[in-house]
Amino acid sequence: MPDDTRTVIIGGGVIGVCSAYELARRGEGVTLIEAERIAAGASEGNAGQMAIAHPPLPRPGLAWRAARWMFDPKSPLLISPRAGWSMAPWLWTFWRSCSPRVLERSMALLAVLGRLTRPMFDEIIERESIDCGYTRAGVMEVARTDAGAREGRDTVAMLRGLGVDAVWLSGGEVVEREPAFKAGVAGAAWNRESVSLDPARFTRGVAEAARRHGAIIRDRAPVRRLITRDGAVAGVELESGEHVPAARVVLAAGIASARLGRAAGVRLPMQAGKGYHREIEPAGPALTTPCVLIERFVACTPMNGRLRLAGTLEFTGVNTRMRRARLDALSNGADEYLKGVRGAAPGSEWCGLRPCTADGLPIVGPSRRAGGLIVATGHAMLGMTLGPATGRLVADLAQGRTPPVDLAPMSPDRF
Ligand SMILES: Cc1cc2nc3c(=O)[nH]c(=O)nc-3n(C[C@H](O)[C@H](O)[C@H](O)COP(=O)(O)OP(=O)(O)OC[C@H]3O[C@@H](n4cnc5c(N)ncnc54)[C@H](O)[C@@H]3O)c2cc1C
Structure with missing residues (x-):
């Protein structure tokens, strides 16, 4: 008899994997279904910089x-x-x-998510002994020009305003700290709270940990469509024709979420x-210090x-x-x-x-258009950073708990 009380997660990138991990640790029945292999998409080869309170793509x-x-x-x-x-x-x-107004609103939310996600890296990596080259050296945004330096100083001011430990380094200080830089750099905004890691090793390590905590992880099992009944999701159909029943479905298939959502009447413009x-x-x-030029x-x-x-x-x-x-x-x-x-x-x-969403914010929350569907995607340049925090929000939603963050700005119903 198939188990229709489980949460099914579509997608084995960092978002799906962190969601599976969090749910499994809370003792919930969870099955993660991945089309190829764990970390087959954007989570495999990204820059691996967990940039705390990093601005979204749309900026003035x-x-x-x-x-x-x-x-x-x-x-x-x-x-x-x-x-x-x-x-x-x-x-x-x-x-x-x-616009400055939209950026200010987005940054208020991203700073809260940053505070939620940052300690979770320490906890997960230590608790599960994940070997992923985890480094706590911060991230330096390095400028070569006066205009770049102005941008860097503005970044420091913004980060400090949000309570993030950030300092401005002069060009000389940058070269002294990192002799890899050529003479002539103008300076760097150093966010000392950011961390870095190998994203593929982290994502696969968290998937293994989720499995140890009881999650079922299925790879090479592409999902063809969401199965809906009376306006609510009832499971997923695989390309093989197999039906996997579910009490709720988490759509975390990266860019493929747009296509899968559309077929179920859920618009996710990315x-x-x-x-x-x-x-x-x-x-x-x-x-030695991760940088952005x-x-x-x-x-x-x-x-x-x-x-x-x-x-x-x-x-x-x-x-x-x-x-x-x-x-x-x-x-x-x-x-x-x-x-x-x-x-x-x-x-x-x-x-x-x-x-990528056009307003620069992820899409995290339940969908009004399909009962039992939780969307977790649209993280653009910040998915690695926000993976653990998103996993926590998804698990809260799946368990009917109130998440620690107001999800309204990230709602899938905002489009
Ligand atoms: C060059 C580059 C650098 C980046 N650097 C950083 C960085 O330094 N820091 C940071 O925070 N972020 C960074 N990012 C962004 C980050 O990589 C993404 O936001 C994040 O990986 C998205 O994770 P995801 O789980 O949503 O999607 P993905 O990692 O793309 O995972 C989606 C998964 O769903 C699976 N899937 C798709 N369709 C189906 C289906 N039908 N059935 C089942 N499974 C399916 C895919 O195979 C894939 O494994 C970078 C991205 C790029 C491209």
């Missing part, structure tokens, strides 16, 4: 900057004309969200923001003895085709700041799709 001034970038092949942004046309409503909302990584073994001094939007994270360069935002539809020019832009951007990048031995190259 970004819309104009983005408009200029669209005509610069070396810029971190690419929107293909075909995708751009179908993205018009999304772009319009994005444009309107690039765009796939493709990003890349290239790993290198720099010939120069090793970087402000003017180039490149994240540099020491990982497994190499340096992972990650970034770019490419809106070209839902596909994982890699463009060499984008990968080269990462190396060229890093070369402007760091020694030993040019001619460095290359390692892995990867791309993944960020599930």
